[in-house]
Amino acid sequence: MTATLGRIDIEHVHMEVGEGAGRFEALHDVSLRLEPGEFVCLLGPSGCGKSTLLGALAGHLAPARGTVRVECMAVDGPDPRRGLVFQQHTLFPWLRVIDNVAFGLKMKGVGRASRHARAHALLESVGLAGFEMRWPSQLSGGMQQRVEIARVLINEPHVLLMDEPFGALDALTRSRMQQLLLEVWERFRTTVVFVTHDIDEALFLADRLLVMSARPGRIVEDRRLDFARPREATLVTSHEFVALKRHCLQLLHGGEVDTPLPRMTPLGPPIATS
Amino acid sequence: MSAVLASDLAASAPRPRQGSALRRRAAAWLAQGAAIVAFIALWHAAAATHARLGIVSFENVPTPLAALEAGRDLVDSGKLGRHLGFSLWRVGAGFLSAAALGVTLGLAIGRFHAARRALLPPLELLRPIPAVAWIPLAILMFPSTELSMVFITFVGALFPVLLNTIHGVEGVDRRLVASARSLGAGRWAMFAQVILPAAAPSIATGMAIGMGTCWFCLVSAEMISGQFGIGYYTWESYTLQNYGGIVVGMLVIGLLGMGCSALIRGAARIAMPWARTETAR
Numbered sequence: 001m002t003a004t005l006g007r008i009d010i011e012h013v014h015m016e017v018g019e020g021a022g023r024f025e026a027l028h029d030v031s032l033r034l035e036p037g038e039f040v041c042l043l044g045p046s047g048c049g050k051s052t053l054l055g056a057l058a059g060h061l062a063p064a065r066g067t068v069r070v071e072c073m074a075v076d077g078p079d080p081r082r083g084l085v086f087q088q089h090t091l092f093p094w095l096r097v098i099d100n101v102a103f104g105l106k107m108k109g110v111g112r113a114s115r116h117a118r119a120h121a122l123l124e125s126v127g128l129a130g131f132e133m134r135w136p137s138q139l140s141g142g143m144q145q146r147v148e149i150a151r152v153l154i155n156e157p158h159v160l161l162m163d164e165p166f167g168a169l170d171a172l173t174r175s176r177m178q179q180l181l182l183e184v185w186e187r188f189r190t191t192v193v194f195v196t197h198d199i200d201e202a203l204f205l206a207d208r209l210l211v212m213s214a215r216p217g218r219i220v221e222d223r224r225l226d227f228a229r230p231r232e233a234t235l236v237t238s239h240e241f242v243a244l245k246r247h248c249l250q251l252l253h254g255g256e257v258d259t260p261l262p263r264m265t266p267l268g269p270p271i272a273t274s
Numbered sequence: 275m276s277a278v279l280a281s282d283l284a285a286s287a288p289r290p291r292q293g294s295a296l297r298r299r300a301a302a303w304l305a306q307g308a309a310i311v312a313f314i315a316l317w318h319a320a321a322a323t324h325a326r327l328g329i330v331s332f333e334n335v336p337t338p339l340a341a342l343e344a345g346r347d348l349v350d351s352g353k354l355g356r357h358l359g360f361s362l363w364r365v366g367a368g369f370l371s372a373a374a375l376g377v378t379l380g381l382a383i384g385r386f387h388a389a390r391r392a393l394l395p396p397l398e399l400l401r402p403i404p405a406v407a408w409i410p411l412a413i414l415m416f417p418s419t420e421l422s423m424v425f426i427t428f429v430g431a432l433f434p435v436l437l438n439t440i441h442g443v444e445g446v447d448r449r450l451v452a453s454a455r456s457l458g459a460g461r462w463a464m465f466a467q468v469i470l471p472a473a474a475p476s477i478a479t480g481m482a483i484g485m486g487t488c489w490f491c492l493v494s495a496e497m498i499s500g501q502f503g504i505g506y507y508t509w510e511s512y513t514l515q516n517y518g519g520i521v522v523g524m525l526v527i528g529l530l531g532m533g534c535s536a537l538i539r540g541a542a543r544i545a546m547p548w549a550r551t552e553t554a555r
Contacts, residue, residue: 058456060452060456077455078455078456079456079458080456080457080458083456090447090449090453092467094471103454103457103467104457106467107459107460107463108458135547152457155458266452267452
């Protein structure tokens with residue numbers, strides 16, 4: 001792996017979302033460098049602009065000022081090398097699980113047999129062997145997100161962008177999915193940018209924690225997390241973990257915004273249908 | 275995980291029939307059959323006694339038996355096949371061309387602002403005009419009455435297909451479109467692999483409605499101009515005072531319309547297997 005594969009440089013990025021009079025500054029002067037293979041969690045209250053930043057990395061939103069570069073190239077639109085996972089799955093309901101996973105390879109013109117072989121292997125690695133011929137609607141929420149992750153991974157992305165991917169799952173499934181994600185990440189070693197407002201989740205997953213303040217969003221803390229890997233579920237009860245969690249709680253509640261802001265998405269302002 | 279699999283398979287397989295469920299079903303069928311028999315009996319009573327009920331008169335309404343006789347005459351005359359053939363051809367040609375054009379225009383209008391600006395205003399202007407109102411102009415515009423009748427059915431089916439396609443395209447979840455782009459879908463692949471299948475249920479609805487209006491328009495067109503066709507037969511029966519034939523024509527039109535709609539629904543089920551399983555869980 002060369003030094004720049006999956007590296008992200010964010011320089012003085014300002015972002016605005018909304019139309020007309022409703023337009024506002026969602027991000028104010030954010031500068032960051034994310035190293036290759038780093039697992040970064042963006043933690044912040046709802047509406048603080050973390051999803052907006054993710055949208056800029058994915059190429060679905062353009063910064064008002066500043067530049068976003070991935071592997072030294074300015075982001076100018078979506079790209080299969082930057083995989084995006086939403087909070088609610090976006091599997092195509094008209095494709096069977098295996099064809100959903102193989103979609104990226106089909107777009108590259110890979111033949112049916114070899115793309116199915118690759119998709120099958122990936123489904124196996126997320127624990128869904130045997131579910132190839134199901135329709136997405138026949139799977140549970142956790143399974144749908146696993147298919148979603150497999151579908152993104154088939155493009156061998158250097159960067160994995162995740163927007164509260166486990167936010168809609170129940171606590172037990174969520175904790176299993178976090179373990180699974182870490183296992184997958186150990187194997188693929190992509191740079192991960194993981195957006196969440198769940199402190200436990202952020203601390204459990206990340207190498208590096210970025211805490212954001214509410215509107216306009218700014219990075220208020222940039223901290224390395226040195227908990228040993230592989231991480232066990234019991235980590236969340238350890239003394240250091242709890243101390244850090246208390247610290248994060250103080251950071252998040254220090255802001256003067258009392259009323260929760262509407263959740264934004266990597267595609268802009270909140271979507272009415274979801 | 276194998277347990278999940280097994281239960282899912284059980285859910286999608288036909289349920290084992292229980293005695294009580296079967297009996298309840300039989301009772302429901304019996305009640306429905308009795309209602310139809312009662313309706314026919316009332317019809318017979320009104321027609322046989324030449325009842326006059328205020329503004330409605332059954333004086334010239336044929337009895338069910340007279341209708342049955344007229345139906346037998348139609349079959350014996352050997353003309354039924356030609357009447358059906360002409361009507362089916364007109365509906366088929368009008369419907370298929372309307373479906374092809376409606377879906378193509380609908381996809382373009384729903385997806386591209388330029389197409390919407392250029393095409394939608396004139397189409398919106400034409401939309402409120404009932405297809406039947408086109409009949410005189412259609413006769414002037416086309417070289418044969420045959421083509422003008424096909425055109426009328428085409429107009430009838432076009433707008434339901436077009437509007438439902440536009441509606442379907444506009445309703446495509448933009449997160450699906452964003453995901454497809456992130457996964458490397460280009461412009462053409464987006465249309466073929468994402469927009470079209472996402473809008474398919476809406477398009478199928480438009481086609482089912484369009485098929486209904488097709489028959490409605492065909493019968494009106496055939497009554498005014500034509501030598502064959504089931505609508506023509508119905509009107510001819512009136513002018514020849516073969517009143518039983520009127521009812522036969524009405525029933526055949528109803529059956530054909532129902533059959534064609536069932537055909538569309540069946541085709542949609544085959545074309546969209548994923549939509550079937552949505553309620554299976």
